[in-house]
Amino acid sequence: MAANRAVAWSNEPVRKSTRDRAGRATIHDVARLAEVSTATVSRVLSGGKPVSEQVAERVRAAAQEVGYRPNPAAQTLLRGSSQTIGVVAPDLGNPYFAEILKGIAAEAAADANHTLVAGTDEDPEREYRSAIELARWVDGLLLCAPRMSAPRLKEVAAASRKLVLINRVLRHPSVGAVVVDYHHGVRQLCEHLGSLGHQRIVYLEGPPNAWSDQQRQRGFRTAEAAGQTIIRVPCGSALRDGYDAVDEALTHRPTALIAFNDHVAVGVLSRLRELGVTVPDDLSVAGIDDAPMSAHTDPGLTTYAVSTVELGRQAWQHFNPAAPNNTTHLTGELVVRGSTARPPRRRRTPQA
């Protein structure tokens, strides 16, 4: 029957194969098989104007038969939207960012969006390049704790359709942000430690360019104003950084230690154990963020808990076109576990 028609339209150009390069069926294959135009196929499959049920059924059957799936690049080109967001994070191996990525990817998927991801290994240069590169691809870009300078961040903002930041603020129109109130977090931790009697506290600092570290520092200045002594020791954001920073930290003879985040704190606990320093008897230790494992360390880690689920959800909200370009502030809460207690009576040399 189809053959008859083909003969009848003798002036029809001889169609060469309409398969795409990779041998996949195109919309033309479906159209030919269903004996309709490509417009109709598109309408049936992507739902535009109404199509008679009879034709629709024929199209669906044809699509099924040849295994047709629309080419996303063509759709993107035409629609001007890739249904994709980009996520850039300093360290994909860090549980904190892994959790955020998990959350945002789930949110995106639930709204039929894809997630493009890039890790930067804490390198601001790579971060910038990744962001600029991704910006052209995606409908929206999420930068987690970006380390790049503000001017560059503005360049990225200009290059992207929609920019959302996590744990960083930028005075710029059309940029949304979700930030955790680390100032509050640090104050809570310091007050908690202060109420236990701690006066000499070491803070293991995060990466130099991290905005969230600066917020923590503000909290510590508040604590200093309240009479506590804060000793700052350069550290970083990874487990290994914490492990390595312990020895120097101990030379300052603190009674308590606050790590940049829980990941670092786990490294700290580990090194302290090696050194024979008992937590919390000899030294109290606290982290920030409440990573999944923090409830499972020995002893459990006192920390400032912020919900990565909520973080992810809020970030996703910002991609809604109707969302205002403001900054969402998230407040965590103090979680006291076994790693903090009263300082030792007589001050002893912990490493002795």
Add this chain to the structure above:
Amino acid sequence: MAANRAVAWSNEPVRKSTRDRAGRATIHDVARLAEVSTATVSRVLSGGKPVSEQVAERVRAAAQEVGYRPNPAAQTLLRGSSQTIGVVAPDLGNPYFAEILKGIAAEAAADANHTLVAGTDEDPEREYRSAIELARWVDGLLLCAPRMSAPRLKEVAAASRKLVLINRVLRHPSVGAVVVDYHHGVRQLCEHLGSLGHQRIVYLEGPPNAWSDQQRQRGFRTAEAAGQTIIRVPCGSALRDGYDAVDEALTHRPTALIAFNDHVAVGVLSRLRELGVTVPDDLSVAGIDDAPMSAHTDPGLTTYAVSTVELGRQAWQHFNPAAPNNTTHLTGELVVRGSTARPPRRRRTPQA
């Protein structure tokens, strides 16, 4: 000068703005500004046939001036390649998969490729849908420990340009795989425990559909043949699963416990501590995979170490078009830390 030319070509159609929908410059803007054809612009920027240095410089300046960046969707459509791979994993929050993702994303980025990611929350149905969906976008698809059935996996293989599996095998042409020899791993662990004197070992099983769990089971059967008693307790792959499975595990009065992976083992250690069961004095515990934190638990976790870096690198190799469609076997090695020791002399009820 440009104006003169424009006047001279009086029959040139009046060009409407050539900006794209989002207001970004297109290749036409650059071409007009540099007074060349779009073909030349493309050649200068993407390097095809040679172009005179004089013209090239003019094009580069023009591109710079209007801030031109090629539209990736258009490039993808034309080239038939998106320079993107897709990664699907059961749980992006699991450090094991997070590490793999980190590695593969880094490898991909180093080769100017992007990484599209999807988490499935251990749901085979979502896994299948994500894979099929992504397959159309990407040049290659990496499925981490897929839980879907073999027939569906074959469908995915058929739908994707190139499929690579991690910790799963599939008899199918054109599918590459990287698998860890868990059979070997479990044997090593059992021999280690056996040499310490353990005869009753609980195994906390992984997800039902995990191929890697089946490999472990093979290892345990070998151990059983060698005279050890293996008690299987259903568990899962997450930290919380381990935590929850401990109580049932203890009812079997084992002297040692092997967890599906290190993540689970951390949960186990935590629950044991709550119950007052001392590791390794009352019970030896071992994990599998050597997660980053495993060296930092208390006590350090005895485990079967497999390099996620190597896993990621090997997986990336498989995407090389010249790579054979075979299965790469990776062997790990036993890492003995503090969590395993001789069983207690007199068998006591651990939870008493």
Add this chain to the structure above:
DNA sequence: CCGAAAGAGGAAAAGGTTTACACACGTGCG
């Protein structure tokens, strides 16, 4: 029974880029 409106479907343009082909110009060789 006529005209208008609505419904169904097709033709073709548009989306931004790359590249095969064509063309023009100059150079070197026979």
Add this chain to the structure above:
DNA sequence: CGCACGTGTGTAAACCTTTTCCTCTTTCGG
């Protein structure tokens, strides 16, 4: 001096889909 060839550039097709506009048929109110 003519011809082949190489170099640099332009033209237009192609990639695959969606959507606008248009045509044709049907229906319904007057």
